[in-house]
Amino acid sequence: MSDESPDFDAKVASVAENPEQRCPCILLLDVSGSMDGAPINQLNAGLHTFRDSIRKNELASMRVEVAILTFGKVVELKQDFITVDQFNPPLLSARGQTPMGAAINLALDKLEERKQIYKQAGISYFRPWVFLITDGEPTDEWHSAATRIQAMEERKGVTFFVVGVDKANLTTLAQIAPKNRPPVKLNGLDFASMFIWLSSSLGKVSDSKIGAQVALPPTSDWTAITA
Amino acid sequence: MTADQPQISLYPIDPDLAASKWIVVGASVQGTSHIKIPLPCQDAHAYKAINASIFVAAVADGLGSAVYAQAGAQLAAASAVAFVEQQLAAETPGDEAGWVQLARDCFLAACARLEAEAQKDQAVLRDYSTTLILAILTPDWLVTGHIGDGVVVASLEDGDLVLASQPMNEEYVNVTYPLTMPDMIHIAEFKASPAKVKALALLSDGMQHVSIRTVDHTPHPPFFEPLFRQLPGVKDMHKASQNLAEFMASEQICAHTDDDKTLLLIGRQRV
Numbered sequence: 001m002s003d004e005s006p007d008f009d010a011k012v013a014s015v016a017e018n019p020e021q022r023c024p025c026i027l028l029l030d031v032s033g034s035m036d037g038a039p040i041n042q043l044n045a046g047l048h049t050f051r052d053s054i055r056k057n058e059l060a061s062m063r064v065e066v067a068i069l070t071f072g073k074v075v076e077l078k079q080d081f082i083t084v085d086q087f088n089p090p091l092l093s094a095r096g097q098t099p100m101g102a103a104i105n106l107a108l109d110k111l112e113e114r115k116q117i118y119k120q121a122g123i124s125y126f127r128p129w130v131f132l133i134t135d136g137e138p139t140d141e142w143h144s145a146a147t148r149i150q151a152m153e154e155r156k157g158v159t160f161f162v163v164g165v166d167k168a169n170l171t172t173l174a175q176i177a178p179k180n181r182p183p184v185k186l187n188g189l190d191f192a193s194m195f196i197w198l199s200s201s202l203g204k205v206s207d208s209k210i211g212a213q214v215a216l217p218p219t220s221d222w223t224a225i226t227a
Numbered sequence: 228m229t230a231d232q233p234q235i236s237l238y239p240i241d242p243d244l245a246a247s248k249w250i251v252v253g254a255s256v257q258g259t260s261h262i263k264i265p266l267p268c269q270d271a272h273a274y275k276a277i278n279a280s281i282f283v284a285a286v287a288d289g290l291g292s293a294v295y296a297q298a299g300a301q302l303a304a305a306s307a308v309a310f311v312e313q314q315l316a317a318e319t320p321g322d323e324a325g326w327v328q329l330a331r332d333c334f335l336a337a338c339a340r341l342e343a344e345a346q347k348d349q350a351v352l353r354d355y356s357t358t359l360i361l362a363i364l365t366p367d368w369l370v371t372g373h374i375g376d377g378v379v380v381a382s383l384e385d386g387d388l389v390l391a392s393q394p395m396n397e398e399y400v401n402v403t404y405p406l407t408m409p410d411m412i413h414i415a416e417f418k419a420s421p422a423k424v425k426a427l428a429l430l431s432d433g434m435q436h437v438s439i440r441t442v443d444h445t446p447h448p449p450f451f452e453p454l455f456r457q458l459p460g461v462k463d464m465h466k467a468s469q470n471l472a473e474f475m476a477s478e479q480i481c482a483h484t485d486d487d488k489t490l491l492l493i494g495r496q497r498v
Contacts, residue, residue, distance in 0.1 A: 008252060008457050008467035010474035015437040015483060016447035021400055059485055122442025127399040156402060205401060 023126040023206035024065045024081060024114055025198075026107045028100075030134035030165075031072035035094035039135060039165060039189055046191030047089035053199035054084040060199075061085040063126075063206040067110060071103035072096040081114050100134060100176070101142030104149055111158065126205055129159045131198060133186075137169035138176075146176040153178040163194065185224040193222035233257040234268045235472045240464045241276070249276045250461050251284075252454075253491035254472035258433055260485035266291065269357075270431045270487040271300040273308040281319075282364045283311045286377055286489050288431040290356040290405055295348070299341055299355030303406055306340040307333050307361050307372075326363070326419035330372035333361055334415055338406050356405035359415075360392065360429055364493065369422040374415035375403045376432035377489075378439055380446045382455045384423035388446045390439070392418065394432070403432075426455040426494035433488030437480055458494030 029043065047068075055061045061084040068079035068089075073096030079087070111128050118125045130149065152158045162183035164170050173183040186194060201216045234257040244251065257268035269289030276282050285304040289296025310333045320326045341355040348354075358375025371379050371392040379392040394403075404414050428451060430438060438450040461467045474480065475488055 006466065006470060007463070008461045008470055010454060010471045011477075011479075012453040012457075013451070013474070014449040014453075015479060016440050016450055018436055018439075018441045018483075020483075021436065122440070124400045124436075124441055126401045156399075 019121060019123045020062045020083075021124045021126065021206070022065050022083075022118060023060075023063050023129075023202060024067070024111065025129040025131065025202055026067045026069060026111065028103055028107050028130055028132040029068060029070045029092065030098060030100070030136065031070040031092050031094045031096075032098040032136060032139075033072070033095055034167075035072075035135055035165075037094075040092055040094040042189040042191045043133070044089070044092055046195045047092075049192045050195035050199055051084060051087050051089055053196050054203065057199075057203045060203040060206050064202045065114075067114075069103055069107050069110070071099045075099050075102045075106055077106070077110065081110075097139040098134065098136045099140040100132075100138035101140045101145040104130075104132070104142070104145035104176075108145075108148060108152065108158075127156060127159055129161070129202065129205075131161045131163070132176075133163045133165060134173070135165040135168050137172040142176060149176075150178050153181075165189070184219055187222050187224045190222050197222055233259070233476045235476065236268060236271065237465065237468045237472060238272070240468075244276050245464065247276045248279050248496045249282055250458050250494045250496055251464055251492070252458065252461060252467040252471050253489070254468050254475060255431075255487065255489040256472055256475040258484065258486040258488060259481050261487055267297045268487050269296040269300055270433065270489040271297075271304045272429070272489050272491050273304040274491065274493070275308050275312050277312060277315050280366050281315065282493055283308050283315075284362050284364075284427070284429055284491055284493055286360045286429040286431055286491055287406075288358045288375065288377060288433070288487065288489070290358075290403065293356035293405075294354040295344075295350060296355070296357060298344065299357040299407070302340055302344055302355070303337045303357045303359045307337045307359060310336040311361070311363060323368075323419045323421075326368055326370040327417045330361055330363070330370055330417040330419070331412060331415075334359065334372050334374065334406065334417075335412060338411060341407060352407045356407045358403060358431070359406045360431075362392075362427060362429055362493075364424055364427055367421060368419050369424050369427070370417075370419045372415060372417045374406050374411060376435065378430050378435055378446075380428040380430070380438075380451055381422065381424045382426040382451065384425050388448055388451055390444060390446055391420070391422075391427070392416065393444060400432075426458050426492065428454070428493070429489070429491040431487065431489040433484050433486035434475070434480075434490050437483050454492055455494065458492055459497035461494075
């Protein structure tokens with residue numbers, strides 16, 4: 001190195017303090033009566049696994065915003081959008097029916113609201129994820145919700161996953177899930193592995209611009225093999 | 228070992244360039260996420276001083292989802308610059324329409340080059356997906372071609388700092404349009420503006436977040452002004468580029484972005 005002072009020093013530039021980019025993810029969780037007992041306990045534990053797993057990735061925990069919508073006795077926003085570094089999972093209990101159609105509609109409304117907030121605040125954002133978990137089938141009118149979310153998925157407005165647990169009606173769920181991404185069946189009650197997959201997938205998505213086609217890790221660690 | 232060291236691409240300074248009036252300081256630096264996965268640096272840049280008054284530069288950002296993204300980005304940037312150089316050797320456009328046409332032809336040529344490469348490798352065009360930003364600087368015109376993200380920022384003679392070319396309106400930050408998409412020529416933007424440009428910056432999207440204000444899409448003056456101000460005094464372009472690369476690989480930048488990043492600064496020597 002020469003001892004003369006450099007004629008160019010980039011460090012004098014100061015970076016723009018922009019708000020962190022966000023990657024919204026809605027967990028749409030079935031808390032109907034049939035989830036009571038081991039399923040709801042494992043799901044609750046899985047939410048903690050999800051949070052802990054994302055927190056290992058510092059950038060992802062500032063970018064991934066999680067919201068939790070439950071459907072059972074009522075459709076309820078249990079957790080409004082919050083970055084994972086601030087997220088403490090609520091304790092869910094299971095009761096009532098499976099108003100999945102209303103829940104999907106509310107999820108999409110919440111997403112639109114959130115996007116407006118991002119736009120006003122000058123926050124850039126990733127394509128949102130909706131992750132639906134159910135052990136049954138809808139007990140309300142679901143066709144319009146399915147049409148709405150599939151249309152959104154088709155124009156790349158959302159990434160929608162449907163996971164069936166135990167006796168979930170995969171035939172009905174296949175009509176709700178996007179055509180190119182059929183519902184998958186959870187292996188037993190292994191919510192933990194599923195949430196680890198979800199956290200690493202969201203970590204990958206929120207990592208950077210990686211093009212329209214994100215190569216997600218395989219789901220074989222947590223899905224049951226179906227005929 | 229250097230497992231945690233980002234891969235930095237500096238290009239040797241063309242001796243002709245050092246003798247010309249142009250100053251170039253630039254680097255492409257691997258993102259921290261690409262170090263972890265690991266993926267190579269999929270950003271690339273290329274440039275050429277055509278003569279004392281015309282300069283051409285290109286920046287390309289290979290899409291992470293494409294198998295040969297790195298090759299795609301390098302080829303796109305290099306072939307874009309080579310095409311413009313070749314065309315200008317024959318004829319210099321005289322008006323706005325002529326320059327816009329040159330930029331369009333350049334994008335078609337860069338895409339054709341990737342197509343040829345894909346055929347040679349028995350691959351498909353999509354495997355080489357990359358964004359492409361082209362800038363041609365002349366005494367009277369600033370010509371840009373743009374597909375996908377990244378930005379061009381110009382420092383004008385009158386002191387203004389302007390966003391000369393910006394990404395198309397993609398809603399989501401993880402969705403971008405590549406040079407290799409079917410209807411590319413109708414989606415890419417081509418512009419020739421009569422502008423007196425003092426200095427120019429081409430950035431890939433990895434640098435966008437730290438330098439462009441997301442609230443109103445304006446260049447952040449405390450980022451650009453100190454860099455542009457120093458350009459005319461640069462004696463050793465290679466050393467300056469190395470300094471820039473170190474800054475781009477520093478914690479200060481990496482805390483905000485983990486993507487590959489390119490910053491190419493173009494100015495003229497102080498007279």
